[in-house]
Amino acid sequence: xxxxxxxxxxxxxxxxxxxxxxxxxxxxxxxxxxxxxxxxxxxxxxxxxxxxxxxxxxxxxxxxxxxxxxxxxxxxxxxxxxxxxxxxxxxxxxxxxxxxxxxxxxxxx
Numbered sequence: 001x002x003x004x005x006x007x008x009x010x011x012x013x014x015x016x017x018x019x020x021x022x023x024x025x026x027x028x029x030x031x032x033x034x035x036x037x038x039x040x041x042x043x044x045x046x047x048x049x050x051x052x053x054x055x056x057x058x059x060x061x062x063x064x065x066x067x068x069x070x071x072x073x074x075x076x077x078x079x080x081x082x083x084x085x086x087x088x089x090x091x092x093x094x095x096x097x098x099x100x101x102x103x104x105x106x107x108x109x
Contacts, residue, residue: 005020005021005022005023006032006033008032008033008036010036010037011040011044012040012043013044013048013063015059017040019040021033021036043066046066046069046070047059047062050062050065050069
């Protein structure tokens with residue numbers, strides 16, 4: 001393990017997992033640690049929510065269902081973001097066109 005590597009232990013659905021990260025400095029290490037803790041909490045919460053709704057599911061099945069749910073959320077957010085970027089791009093094109101028209105008419109008049 002390099003001098004800039006750190007292991008962060010997270011607890012998800014009753015199990016501990018070591019997560020390794022490489023960092024340039026202490027600030028970057030703390031940002032990574034906080035991010036990993038937040039991700040682990042989200043996964044743990046998702047797994048517990050599924051476990052509460054599902055009787056007699058193995059941890060593996062619960063993990064797969066949580067992964068499917070989280071991926072569904074991610075893909076929906078990506079689609080929303082792409083739609084928003086498309087709308088912004090279209091509006092920007094309209095504004096640029098209007099500015100060009102105004103500048104053209106101001107310089108010729």
